[in-house]
Amino acid sequence: MKQFVKGNDALSEAAIIAGCRHYFGYPITPQNEITAYMARRMKEVGGVFIQAESETAAINMVFGAAATGVRTMTTTSSPGFSLMQEGVSYLAAGHLPCVIANIMRGGPGLGNIAGAQGDYFQAVKGGGHGDYKLIVLTPAYVQEMIDFTILGFDLADKYLIPVLILVDGIVGQMVEPAEFPQNYVPKVYDKPWALTGAKGRPKNVVRTLWLDDNGVELNNIRLQQKYARIKAEFVMYEEYMTEDAEVILVAYGTPARICKAITKKMREEGRKVGTFRIQSAFPFPEYRLMELALQKHLKGFLVVEMSAGQMVEDVRLSVKDYKPVYFYGRMGGALPEEKSIVEHTLEILRIKV
């Protein structure tokens, strides 16, 4: 049964449905509903809620909890996510599963509290030190806050990797109809590596340090093999009227919703426009974008973002030089305007191929 629910609340309840009973967080706008929700609900479901002394502490509490094999989570917003980068690098290096949500706001610096998408680089290129990746899911609807959070815990356990829910503050703050899964039973994964006390087995060590000759390189090779496997097995995107499109709008989160609405409107006017919505920013749907680029009738892509054009680089890398990639974006919590997106699209449509 569908109900009206706020994005941040939806994500919180979905984590509980997914079996998360260990939440560690620190208040920051615009994700404060989550810390408040977890403070109340974790007690009701017999879980653990701790308001940490900082984002640095919160992510390290997640590290400790993840090391014992339980499902654990933290949430934050942009300046807080910067503080968490140290812990994220360690979680990745330690092959520890967890879910992190970054409800993005305007930056850099303290920025503002309006929804934005300026942390894309930090999310998909690695904001902490070393060579690592996170699985990055990018919901655009309250329903996806639920679905992607539950999926995130499964992916984290399956691949032993931190999963990041990367979402702009607008989706976090939005109230719209959504449905929680009924009678969902979280999948239980065997975790023989977890710290549970070395009873009847050799000791387990959760480590990220090797001072011998090639330990760190071997761990890096393991990590890269894992990322290659994830890329081969998992990717998520949504296509909307892309089949015969002459212009494809590429976006994630709130801008993707605007692009879909524009696509519908322009189609009604007889213009061949489509929208390609990124649902996983890592792995990035590069092969599908290349397939679309190879369609003869396509004139180009227009990437729309609430940033200076961070994702546009991944789109360009995906389609190489086969088709031009254009960009339009707003920064610092401003929304891309429908009028400007349409103008950019019309300009591309006018190009003679």
Add this chain to the structure above:
Amino acid sequence: MELKLIFDKPKTMTDAKTHYCPGCGHGVVHRLIAEVIDELGIRERTVGIAPVGCAVNAYEYWDIDMCEAAHGRVGAVATGIKRSRPELIVFGYQGDGDLAAIGLAETLHAANRGENITIIFINNATYGMTGGQTAPTTLPGQITRTSPNGRDPSNEGYPMRIAEMIAFLEAPVYVERTEVTSTETIFKTKQAIKKAFKLQMENKGYTFVEILSGCPNEWHLNPVEANKWIESEMTKFFPLGVYKDKYPNIK
């Protein structure tokens, strides 16, 4: 003639050779912790957390489940482990740079929440692993790599008395400062560690043992001189003793 074994390696120690310098206190304290774990029969339900610093490889030496933490984050990592599996006995092992500088917030807040964990704090008044720089616990006038003319309180502040700071908080149940320069003090240190673990086993709350420990290499002293320096100089600024004990009847 029947041979009788009167002294052996604790079961909780592995066969690995430790990498510590001669006269360093880490090896002694490692053994004490292992003996305590053996005596309390908790080897199969104890998780230790290794710090960043000289004891970074501690997980090689104890035959128990071990976790590593980022520099200073032991208090937070221990919190995550203990809150997830309260049946485990969780101890953090940290040096002064780790615990008192970069990790001071995590240290004090874990203590203030009254986490049911034990922190063993090795205070050697310097950063050993990085080559002997100034620590929060470096004594006034003490020469280090980053205080070549001796620590000047007008520039670097005074040494931080961590045991006193922890004891000042409401939640911690047991805080003691000891040292490991003689048989007698080593025995006392073992009793303190044992009491801290026992209190955790009884779910009494946060326990903290600060141990003054020699770093002959970075102090540019031989091991005997280093021990003397602890007794004559360090204990002046860091007096030994029990700073807090809410359960004096538990030995």
